[in-house]
Amino acid sequence: MVRVSIYEDQNELRSLLELLIGNAEGFEVAGAYANGLSVAEQARRDRPDVVLMDIDMPGRSGIDCVSRVKEVDVDIRVLMHTVFDDDERLFACLSSGADGYLLKKDTSTHLLSALREVVEGGGPMSPGIARRVLQTFLHTPPAQQSYGITPREQELLQLLAQGFTYRMIGIRCSISVETVRRHLKNIYHKLHVQCGTEAVAKALRERII
Missing domain, CATH: 3.40.50.2300 (Response regulator)
Incomplete structure (x- = not known):
């Protein structure tokens, strides 16, 4: 519920x-x-x-x-x-x-x-x-750093930016929802953000994805 x-x-x-x-x-x-x-x-x-x-x-x-x-x-x-x-x-x-x-x-x-x-x-x-x-974000300058985001994490960020849910990301990437959560938690830590929307906004703004 x-x-x-x-x-x-x-x-x-x-x-x-x-x-x-x-x-x-x-x-x-x-x-x-x-x-x-x-x-x-x-x-x-x-x-x-x-x-x-x-x-x-x-x-x-x-x-x-x-x-x-x-x-x-x-x-x-x-x-x-x-x-x-x-x-x-x-x-x-x-x-x-x-x-x-x-x-x-x-x-x-x-x-x-x-x-x-x-x-x-x-x-x-x-x-x-x-x-x-x-x-708006696509017209901003490229980022000067990548924050250590891996190719796999970039893939998850791109899917998140497209509106995919955790379950949908898991299906697309052939991983469990818990693995998706773990990857996203690592991404949030690297980008110094607290949620998916902030992560997507920062990734787009700084051209990480």
Whole structure:
């Protein structure tokens, strides 16, 4: 059962999200909140697998909330859920450790699949957002160092950047999910990052892949 905490300041939308997620097979709502003022305490209490996070909330922005959730437990996945598609907010979220970025206009068709993907280790993004990330990083200068990333680790990073889940990577590379996790843990250590989205962002930005 995937436990999801919802942060959304619009009461009607928050209620709809609770219904959609709570009635979906394999999901349960761990908590639903109108702001992130107590997000760290709530994350410790609710122990969600995934946090669905709005950006524009009163009192504390969703971007700040991402960092606070990751400080509680880096393994809690955070899927941003927002109307904003501008570069400034997008990259601020990724830099803070967000694991995925879904536009609200894609909620009806992509939300449940995005939640499943992010909890399995993928980095789901709305199609237009994914294109923007790739285009932005591909126009940056080459890296001056490789961080000791091996060819096998490069392969895994490339698959992760394409949105493959741990299970899909394992099948493609003929290795177990646990081996995938071990490789990615080594990659995170070498790149000095804490999650898959940060690793992909840094690898693309510095032309490691």
